[in-house]
Amino acid sequence: MKVGIIGLPEAGKTTLFNALTRSCVPTHSYAAHDDAVNLGVVTVPDPRFDFAVEVCAPKKQSPATIELSDGGARVQVHDRGEKFGADFFAGVRNMDALVLVVRAFHGDTVPLPDGGLDPARDLRRLHDELLLADLTVVEGRLERLEKARLQKRQTPAEAAEHPVLLRIREHLEANRPVRSLDLSGEEERAIRSFAFVSGKPLIVVANTDETPEPSLLEPLWDLCRAEQFPLIELCARVEMECAQMSPEEEREFLTALGIEEAARDRLIREAYRVLGYISFFTVGPDEVRAWTLRDGSTALAAAEKIHTDIARGFIRAEVITFDDFRQHGGWDQAKAAGRMRLEGKEYRVHDGDIVHIRFSRG
Numbered sequence: 001m002k003v004g005i006i007g008l009p010e011a012g013k014t015t016l017f018n019a020l021t022r023s024c025v026p027t028h029s030y031a032a033h034d035d036a037v038n039l040g041v042v043t044v045p046d047p048r049f050d051f052a053v054e055v056c057a058p059k060k061q062s063p064a065t066i067e068l069s070d071g072g073a074r075v076q077v078h079d080r081g082e083k084f085g086a087d088f089f090a091g092v093r094n095m096d097a098l099v100l101v102v103r104a105f106h107g108d109t110v111p112l113p114d115g116g117l118d119p120a121r122d123l124r125r126l127h128d129e130l131l132l133a134d135l136t137v138v139e140g141r142l143e144r145l146e147k148a149r150l151q152k153r154q155t156p157a158e159a160a161e162h163p164v165l166l167r168i169r170e171h172l173e174a175n176r177p178v179r180s181l182d183l184s185g186e187e188e189r190a191i192r193s194f195a196f197v198s199g200k201p202l203i204v205v206a207n208t209d210e211t212p213e214p215s216l217l218e219p220l221w222d223l224c225r226a227e228q229f230p231l232i233e234l235c236a237r238v239e240m241e242c243a244q245m246s247p248e249e250e251r252e253f254l255t256a257l258g259i260e261e262a263a264r265d266r267l268i269r270e271a272y273r274v275l276g277y278i279s280f281f282t283v284g285p286d287e288v289r290a291w292t293l294r295d296g297s298t299a300l301a302a303a304e305k306i307h308t309d310i311a312r313g314f315i316r317a318e319v320i321t322f323d324d325f326r327q328h329g330g331w332d333q334a335k336a337a338g339r340m341r342l343e344g345k346e347y348r349v350h351d352g353d354i355v356h357i358r359f360s361r362g
Helices: 013-021 047-056 119-150 156-173 185-194 214-227 236-243 247-256 263-274 299-306 308-312 322-328 331-336
Strands: 002-007 038-043 060-062 065-070 076-078 081-083 097-104 202-208 231-234 277-282 287-294 314-320 341-343 354-359
Touching (some): 013 202, 013 236, 013 263, 047 322, 097 119, 097 214, 119 185, 119 202, 119 214, 202 214, 214 231, 231 236, 231 263, 299 308, 299 314, 308 354, 322 331
Parallel strands (some): 002 065, 002 097, 097 202, 202 231, 277 354
Antiparallel strands (some): 038 065, 277 287, 314 341, 314 354
């Protein structure tokens, strides 16, 4: 799973990246046209995984992870202002989801943007750029497809692609993102290679002062509710400082502030959620592992996730719910209490299931 962090200059994207990845990457210099892209891997916080590790005391721990990218979408800063190039989002087209950071902090060393702080305005501007980036791609492709059609050189695949792109163009011209367009499975397959940026799940992060300013955030909340964007408020600078602490120091610091958990943990879980994934677990003395699976997937898909040979020889899935696993204190105890079920290939795996696959090695 890959998540790209995007936003206008000086919004705090790299500070957020540092907070999420517990790193100390220097902030980008837009004036110097710094093209560096920061990459990192973060663990998905999951108390269920932590409990399984505590119970099983395994030799190896393998939690679910998300890959993060910062700097893939860059606004060029010139004397005449900011410029969105035609390839503005080229660096994040291979991302699975986007975190869009808007500035809601004043700061002593970072100058305010023209027009002052207005996170709702910045969100509209960036979202419009997402739509424009996709519209540019669609119009260019339609022009080539129309030329091929007139010359009677259009392939069957291109003929299937053409009407879908016409629908998408109409949708984008109405200022609506690709993600809100209802496409059939066949239509989605026809345009999959385009990786439309406005088709990706989007999470909005309001990067605030330590004490958020309600008058700044209320219009942003209204916009996010209207567009159905998940919104998370956090102070990236404080989150980055917390990320540099030891776990014990961080807990004490957050407790002193009356905060139950770091906002970055909520953001990481939200990214996992909007991507439409669940976790199932395999447990034992050798390894406790969280496996990432599309919500709605079957036991056979879970087996294939573990290993193709296991899927090929699939016999049955032994399944214990996490609640039963926790209540009885482990796999063997839950099994002895009659809480293990045998499921077939078509069983729909649920979030938190503890799964063991019986398979034939022949």
